[in-house]
Each structure stands twice: as C-alpha cells, then as structure tokens.
Amino acid sequence: MQTQMKPAYTLKDLCLYFLKLGALGFGGPVALVGYMHRDLVETRQWITEDDYREGLALSQLAPGPLAAQLGIYLGYVHYGILGATLAGTAFVLPSFFMVLAIGWAYVEYGGLPWMQAVFYGVGAAVIGxxxxxxxxxTTKSIGKDLLLWIIFAVLAITTFWFEEEIIWLILLGGVVVWFVKASPSWLRFSTNSWFPVILLQVQTSLEGRLWQIAWFFAKAGAFVFGSGLAIVPFLYGGVVKEYAWLNEQEFVDAVAVAMITPGPVVITVGFIGYLVAGFWGAVVAALATFLPCYLFTVIPAPYFKRYGKHPAIKAFVDGITAAAIGAIAGAVVVLGKRTLTDIPTLVIALATAAILFRFKKLQEPYVILIAALVGIILKVVL
Structure with a gap:
C-alpha cells in the first residue's frame, strides 16, 4: 500500500484556492491549467510535478472540460473523493453564478449591446x-527531450490545421513514448484497467424541455474531448441547428459571455441553459455537462495514483502530456486567428503577452479590466 506524506495544506485551503481561481481565473482552459501549475506546483508546492502531469494526462484522455477535470484530479491527490468533489464544486460555482446574473440581465434588458465592445478588447488580451x-x-513540462518535442510539434500542427484536437493522435503520442522508453513486455498492463468507459443511460423519448437539455448537455460532457475550442462547435450544432433554442447572435453572445467571465469556458452552458429554460435550465445544463467529466476523473484517479509511477505508465503519461500541450499550443494559434482580426487587437494581444512576460507577478484580472476599457474606448467612444 502506497504511503502518503501529510499534505502541506488543508482541504479548506484547497477549496479557497479553487474558489479564488474560479472567481478570478481568466483566459480559458490553457491559462487555467497554467495557473494551477504556477500556483500549486511552483509557488505553494502543494502538488508535485508528477501528480500534476498525471492529472493533466488523465484530463486530456477523458472527455469533458480540461481545466475542470484537472482541478477535480488535484483535489483528489491528497483528499480523495471529498477533495475532488469540493475542489471541482468550488472551481465551477463562482463563474456559474456570474453567468446566471448575466443571463438574467440579457433576458431582462433584451440583449447585451455593450458586450461586443468589451469582448473586442478582452478577447485580444485573452490571446496574450x-x-x-x-x-x-511547454518549457516546464517538455524540457530538452527531442522525442517529446516532436510529438508536441505534430499535435500543434494538426490541431491548427484541422481546428480540433485529435484524440487518437494524443493517445498515439503516449504509445510512442511507451515503446521507446519502456520494454514492450509492459504491454501486459492494459490501459483498459484504469480507463473504464462510462455510458450514461438516458431515455431519449422523455418529453419536456429540461429532459432535452439534460440529454444534450450530458452528451456534450461525456463525448466531447478537449477544451472550449472543441465543445463550441458541438454546442452550436445542437442549440442552434438541431433544437433551434438560440439564434446565431444569441449563440455568439453566449460564447462571448464565456470568454469574459472567469473560470472554465464551458460554463457558457449555464448561460445557454438560462436562455432556454430559465434558472432550472441553467442548473440542469451545468450539472449534465460537468457530472460526466467528474466521473471520468474520480473513477480512474486511484489507478493513476497507484500505477502512475510505474516506468511503463510514466512513459505513456509523458507522451500524453507532450501531445496534450502540443494540442493546446495549436488551439492558441486557432483562437488567435479568429480573434486578432485587425491592428488594434493584434497590438492588445502582443502588449498583454509582453507585460505578463516582463511582470510575472502581475494578476491577470487587472489586465482583463484594462483590456475591456480599451475595447469600450475603441468601439464606443471613438
């Protein structure tokens, strides 16, 4: 039985951290997983580099929102199911209440005319x-390993080219490193032992808008791999094309809300649910989306904890991590191509990146606020 040292933090400390991250963590999944590494691994040293890597690999392997799953796994590391549950809840709740408030204002006042001006500046800053x-x-996780850099490059290029994360390539990255760095005899350890497949049994014939919302968003949480980049096209196909719950402009506004609020980008499902069926629509949409990713994280977690240090599993995780980070880098380029549409947005993004690179302790919410003001000045005042 594996012995665990007493953690250097309490469960209350962890919950307070994820509450703060959920309330102030801007930038989407790429930024959020970076904040967790910076805060929990580098600065506070609550989580080891190996535990973080295992969590990132598992989060990338399983369907659902990347940042939320990583937060759930990091909560599990020292405090088990209770830690995973409380950390995940603390992470999601602040942004959920924010999108509820924005959804109420959207319905009450007939839209968000100021949203495009704010998003103009904020979207560019988010890219930075x-x-x-x-x-x-990338620099922290891959180091100088040539094989990992090759896998990183392949995933970055393919994610940029196809504008989606290709899960079989990510898995292949793990297998390649496994073969190169571990004996083929380790093949007797089947990944099926620690990655069970969960299928949600839901009666599609059930009538009622809430049941439709529950079924659709459960599919979004259970079968869409990657971050907000991957789930947005899926949501568009359902809420606009299939069910016609929202029109084109309302869906664009929903994506904008996700980008200008902190926490996981996927929390836009709460805003969409509110527009479709009010408060309970938001609750059902959020629960249906996040419950599968919670199960996909806590069920395999003990196997990752038990076998994660095994040379074969460690090699597989290293390959998965390099592939996942490559996919994230490719997603950054895709988002930049869509967001940086003129000279001002390009300048805002470059200035944001330069400032954060130079002033490493600067808090991102201040940058977001300034970018929002710049957007309003450029699009409204001028």
Whole structure:
C-alpha cells in the first residue's frame, strides 16, 4: 500500500484556492491549467510535478472540460473523493453564478449591446494570456527531450490545421513514448484497467424541455474531448441547428459571455441553459455537462495514483502530456486567428503577452479590466 506524506495544506485551503481561481481565473482552459501549475506546483508546492502531469494526462484522455477535470484530479491527490468533489464544486460555482446574473440581465434588458465592445478588447488580451501560459507550460513540462518535442510539434500542427484536437493522435503520442522508453513486455498492463468507459443511460423519448437539455448537455460532457475550442462547435450544432433554442447572435453572445467571465469556458452552458429554460435550465445544463467529466476523473484517479509511477505508465503519461500541450499550443494559434482580426487587437494581444512576460507577478484580472476599457474606448467612444 502506497504511503502518503501529510499534505502541506488543508482541504479548506484547497477549496479557497479553487474558489479564488474560479472567481478570478481568466483566459480559458490553457491559462487555467497554467495557473494551477504556477500556483500549486511552483509557488505553494502543494502538488508535485508528477501528480500534476498525471492529472493533466488523465484530463486530456477523458472527455469533458480540461481545466475542470484537472482541478477535480488535484483535489483528489491528497483528499480523495471529498477533495475532488469540493475542489471541482468550488472551481465551477463562482463563474456559474456570474453567468446566471448575466443571463438574467440579457433576458431582462433584451440583449447585451455593450458586450461586443468589451469582448473586442478582452478577447485580444485573452490571446496574450493563453500564449504566455502555453509557453510556460511547454518549457516546464517538455524540457530538452527531442522525442517529446516532436510529438508536441505534430499535435500543434494538426490541431491548427484541422481546428480540433485529435484524440487518437494524443493517445498515439503516449504509445510512442511507451515503446521507446519502456520494454514492450509492459504491454501486459492494459490501459483498459484504469480507463473504464462510462455510458450514461438516458431515455431519449422523455418529453419536456429540461429532459432535452439534460440529454444534450450530458452528451456534450461525456463525448466531447478537449477544451472550449472543441465543445463550441458541438454546442452550436445542437442549440442552434438541431433544437433551434438560440439564434446565431444569441449563440455568439453566449460564447462571448464565456470568454469574459472567469473560470472554465464551458460554463457558457449555464448561460445557454438560462436562455432556454430559465434558472432550472441553467442548473440542469451545468450539472449534465460537468457530472460526466467528474466521473471520468474520480473513477480512474486511484489507478493513476497507484500505477502512475510505474516506468511503463510514466512513459505513456509523458507522451500524453507532450501531445496534450502540443494540442493546446495549436488551439492558441486557432483562437488567435479568429480573434486578432485587425491592428488594434493584434497590438492588445502582443502588449498583454509582453507585460505578463516582463511582470510575472502581475494578476491577470487587472489586465482583463484594462483590456475591456480599451475595447469600450475603441468601439464606443471613438
């Protein structure tokens, strides 16, 4: 039985950290996983580098929102199921209440005319933030290993080219490092032992808007791999094309809300749920999206903890991590291509990246606030 040293933090400390990250953590999944590494591994040293890598690999392997799953896993590391549950809840709740409030204002006042001006500046700043986060994550996790850099490059290029994360390539990255750095005899350890497949049994014939919301968003949480980049097209196909719950402009506003609020980008499901069916629509959409990712994290977690230090598993995790970070880097380029559409947005993004690179202790919310003001000045005042 593996012995565990007493953690250097309490469960209350961890919950307070994730409450703060959920309330102030801007920049989407790339930035959020970078903040967790910076705060929990480097600065506070609550989590080891190996535990963080295992969590990142598991989060990338399993479907669902990347940052939320990593937060759940890090909560599990020292405090088990209770830690995973409380950490994940603390991370999601602040942004959920924010999108509820924005959803109420949106319905009450007939739209968000100021949103595009704010998003103009904030969206550009977010690109700068996630660029720096991706750079730090890459240099810290890959080091000078040529094989890992090759896997990183392949995933970065393919993610940029196809504009989606290709899960079989990420898995292949783990297998390649496994073969190169561990004996083929380790093949007797099947990954099926620690990565069970969970299928949510839901009666599709059930009538009622809430049941439709529950079923659709459960599919989004259970079968969409990657971050907000991957889930947005899935949501568009369902809420706009299939069910016609929202029109084009309302969906664009929903994505904008996700980007200008802190916490996981996928929390936009709460905003969409509110527009479709009010308060309970938001609750059902959020629960249906995050419950599968919670299960996909806590069920394999003990096997990762038990076998994660095994040479074969460690090699596999190293390959998965390099592939995941490559996919994240490719996603940064895709988002930048879509967001940086003119000279002012390009300048805002470059200035944000340069400032954060130079002033490493500067808090990102201040940068977001300034960018929002710049957007309003450029699009409204001028």
């Amino acid at each position: 933030i996630i660029t720096i986060s991706s750079y730090k994550l």
